[in-house]
Amino acid sequence: MNIESVAGRALPTTIPAYLAQLRAALHDADPAMVQDALYDAEEYLRSELAAQPGRSEAEVIADVAGSYGAPEEVADIYRETEITVNRALRTPSAGTAPLRRAVPAGTGADAVPPPPAPPRPRSALARFFGVALEARTYGALFYMLLSLATGTFFFTWVVTGLSLSLGLMVLIIGIPVAVLFFGSVRGLSLLEGRLVEALLGERMPRRPTYSDRSRSWLQRIGDMFTDGRTWLTLLYFVLMLPLGIVYFTIATTLLSTSMGFIWAPVAALFSSSYVGLHIDGSQMLPVWITPLLAVVGVLLLFATLHLARGIGRLHGMMAKQLLVRL
């Protein structure tokens, strides 16, 4: 099973060429997965090369094509596993032991035994209220609330880092500060990626981006500044402050308004003056209308959940565009 694979396209002779071929083979795949696949392949190739001193890169890669797989094979394996993992991680109803579902994690596409039951067509009503049963809804809602804190932090970090590095650039310390700052931005981007994936369900990379190791340290530091990705990440972090404020405001306003509406009849039981619409000190809302308000509140609550999901999806897409590019 290991020998037949070497046939086909000519094998690359250097590690960067191997990785380039792997990237080309994965060109239509999820960029987050490509980043992980390149990272894994590089770790394996470099370790193999280090374990066999005296042999040329080309020889080592020829061996590796048998054991690790030629780029096209590796691409197929990752693609298949991704499908499996996606299927394993997707929980049809919230909270049914997601942990156990994630375990199978096999290499074959058929690792998850239960065949996906054909989705029953749900009525519009069920779809509208069903949103409350899906874990992702609450993930998105929590992300909206959390984004005020993370947004403020990211914004502060970027603004402080940028101005500190620029300001100190006249002294020589500005240069190491800038390098450290840009390095930290990459780490933060990975961290935000984890948040986005956990809460919004958008697949984000789990490994840092591949950097060409044949270049010197200085060149690689230079690459960090000329890389468009670094600047897009900075843009994302700056955007996070206004976005975080908007998300937080939307979430808290809509949640508290709907909660207020829902509890209006209960409040009216105690005193009719608690509930109502006061214009010029006079009550404009009769008490009998409060049950109606409660219904409106429930509808508003579910509409809010839908809105949170929508915002979550949009934000996930934006994060993917700005934080993950190959």
Added chain:
Amino acid sequence: MSDHDLHLKKFQKELSSGTVSLALLAVLAKAGEPLYGYLIAKELERIGEGVLSGKQSALYPVLRNLEGAGLLESHVEPSVAGPPRRYYRINDTGHEVLRQWTAAWRATRDSVDSVLEGVTE
């Protein structure tokens, strides 16, 4: 001929999906120290026969999934040879799961063996 190969490939794929996870857990449990992807792959290559001798690139996603499922823990250490390496270590949940999987595996293996007994090759 190629039809038989196809059947064999499909069978190997299905067989490997669970056994690879089991083997990875076992390798990490036996090692007693954290290992990174390449070392784990080499260890499996050394002892691996049958479906375990498949392409080693398939191991990395499985390692990540096992970590995601909470059976492994990992940390990153810089290396001189290449990118920083991710070292995996089995945790208590992993040990417990491995124990159960091992029992399930042994039971399955024994009954499959006894079913296969006497089948002419």
